[in-house]
Amino acid sequence: MSQTPPPVNSFAQMQAGRPTGPLVQGYEVIIGFETHTQLTTQSKIFSRASTAFGAEPNTQASAVDFALPGALPVMNKGAVQRAIEFGLAVNAHIAESSVFARKNYFYPDLPKGYQISQFEIPVVQGGTVEFFLGDEKKAVRLVRAHLEEDAGKSLHEDFIGMSGIDLNRAGTPLLEIVTEPDMRSSAEAVAYAKELHKIVTWIGICDGNMQEGSFRCDANVSVRKPGAELGTRREIKNLNSFKFMQQAIDYEVRWQIEQLEDGHAIQQATVLFDPDTGETRSMRTKEDAADYRYFPDPDLPPLVISREWVEKTRAEMSELPRVMAQRFVSDYSLPEYDAGQLTQSKAVAAYFEAVAAASQQPKLASNWVMGELSRRLNTEDKGIELSAVSARQLGQLISRIADGTISNNAARQVFDALWTGEGSDVDAIIEAKGLKQMSDTGELEKIIDDVLAANAKNVDEVRAGNAKAFNALVGQTMKATKGKANPAQVNELLKKKLG
């Protein structure tokens, strides 16, 4: 009796053991991503024209970008370098030899009539993006990341009855990063996109500017009853903000479920999200799909990457956020949550490490960076590199908390003074504002005695076991010291005297 083996790499097999996400009206949501990241090279992927954004139309396009007769592409090594760095950042395989192919179609902003991309053999193969969704650790597997050139832009607004073509963007290097359909909710999809954004900006291969199109996500979305066959997917194109990303996927999921519940089948389609209406609408269906007639580009030999090149890159790459977060947990004994937050960007991580080094108080440093500092930065919509309080100043401030010189409350006042520029030296501010905690036990004891004498009723209640009354006494003491007493010390002395 023979049995047909299950097909290799079937969806079911790939998804075996993966948890089902939160169900929506009884449906499981399945999401895969394709992200076009624009690489930070100075010049284009196959020409020497500049990649800078925002120039006058057609001023940053060479003979190659205009596809003039006789022009030929020459690979930009910097783009390959960045692909290698990405591959290493996500633990992927860097292909020793990958192949550029031509994707043939006609469109006015595609000057050659084909796009040079990688098809059968991409430069980056496999890999994983790991991140936290709340407390839950997630791992989204990558299928591939391949190098390709961007197209130009059609300008329909400025010309009556005609269209303009701007080829400045044509030939801009892109790394297209493709995931397995591993995500199970819009929240997970956004968390993945944010993590990917963090990785590519952290390693510096992409500036991450979503408004300018440097980081463009397409989401493949389908729904199915748990355990059922994979549903037909629709691809939402060009999601260029995290907010729209979640809205678009949520809308799309609801729309697909509604269709299925009404007894309609989902047609494979490419859709666009309209932020004004909050809806997705179909651009083209599978029937319109072009035959791209891919074939290896005879103008470009296979892209050969030596082991030496990969290893040299590995050695020269800075610590990755994932690795750095692990180090923060083990070296600074920070909770994983803190470590994750502090490694959101290289600048934040560097700032935190400087504060921790200056204060020798990593947990306090973490609290201040994630708390007061980040609140202030958010309020003023500033990045940490523009912080009015330097890491050295904050470190000094934290040292003064740790050695008992000032209370937390007083520290906030000092921080405020640093932030507004009222002062620049922590100790001088403490001195000027008279914020030093009372360290003379004798003086404090005298004040406590006065408080106890004046609050005989509370003292009786404390002795009767009323904790509230104890707190009231603490409060009175602090008031009497104008907040300069160390609350812990007050607690201790009160307990001694009442105990």
Add this chain to the structure above:
Amino acid sequence: MSHTDLHDLSVAQLAAKLAAREVSSVEVTQHFLGRIRQHDSLGAFLATDAEISLAQARAADARLAAGERTPLLGVPLAHKDIFVTRDFPTTAGSKMLENYRSPFDATVVARLGVSSGAGMVSLGKLNCDEFAMGSGNDNSAWKPVQNPWDTTRVPGGSSGGSAAAVAARLVPAATGTDTGGSIRQPAALTGITGIKPTYGRCSRYGMVAFASSLDQAGPMARSALDCALLLSSMAGPDPDRDSTSLDLPALDYATDLIAASAATTGTTPLKGLKIGLPTQFFGAGCSADVLKTVRGALAEFEKLGATLVDVSLPLTELSIPVYYVIAPAEASSNLSRFDGVRYGHRAAAYTDLTDMYKKSRSEGFGDEVTRRIMIGTYVLSHGYYDAYYLKAQKIRRLIAEDFQKAFAQCDIIAGPVSPTVAWKIGEKSDDPVANYLADIYTLSSSLAGLPGMSVPAGFGEGGMPVGLQLIGNYFKEAQLLGTAHQFQLATDWHLRRPTGI
């Protein structure tokens, strides 16, 4: 020597006269411009501009006056219209590029030219089959080219204008391009010498692309020595512009060749050279007059000391379908840029974008180009790719391997270039397959990327020239040129001239 004889001089002789200041580049240029005007009816030229050519000649004379003595300085030539040029229009023989002017020079043009290169003066642009697709030059959108040996016959193609101009002594030398035989076949049919180097030897930058994995530039002149002089300047790496250009320095082919022939004394300078004759090149497909002439030339090689051995290239016949899958596939994609959007022909009236594409391309491309775009699109289509394109690529590799097996037994492979002498203009116009079949002896070495040349070997039917093909192993241009040079020292076929011109 009077100026009327200047056109009978070889490149090497002209260069020597210029270097000796016996004649100026301006005088030489004026002389050849006169010849070109006089023989305009041959249809060899698509563009000339006396002012530009003379300005270049003056620049060359200035370099000569300043004491520069380089091997090609001041010698005129003309370029196949496949090479883009700043100074002349470039049409690639197509209506699609009517009046197109390139903002840059092809690498080959720049390397030969006056402003930054070897100092040759450009006399203009030479007619060719549209986008280099054809073997009779009758696919030119502008006009046919006549064979100077019999003006009722084709000069071959696609570098037909180059071949006719050299044979008629309107230019001492010309550039050509060869994708499946487009230098060798017209050279053979007009009795001149031409070499297609190893794929990648000359930069393809600035050659209007036909089939990128096959296209290769090469010189066409009356002798191997003249070809060697030109190739020394044309060849060499171009890594910033053409990723497929070979990372091998150009050699001083001409000096090497002269030194080698000076070193050999006696009557058997080719002693030790083994020439392989593929049995498939000497079969029934080749006409008797061509076979007889080729065998006569081979007998001459034996006299010079070479040994003839039989070799086999069993997939020779398959090179025709393999080539006519791969070349159109690449062409269909390469020619997509001619869409009427940025430059080139755009239809006068259209209803929408698709209509603009359809009308512009239908009007701009001729029949043969359209045919090849359709074939190429078909063989790359979903569901046909594996059966056609992929299969053809596999056989292509086998063809290359067969050559290596043959080269284990010989140094050079020889045979006919074309199965017949030049045919009458219009005779094969309605039969594309007959044209394709006539490429049989040149396609396989093109597919393998090997260097090959055509050397005048005598005359066949109707007194028309016959070419002997020599195919070398990779990078062996010097050996090919040296072998041909020895043959030309012993024979005078390459010095014969058509009457009446």
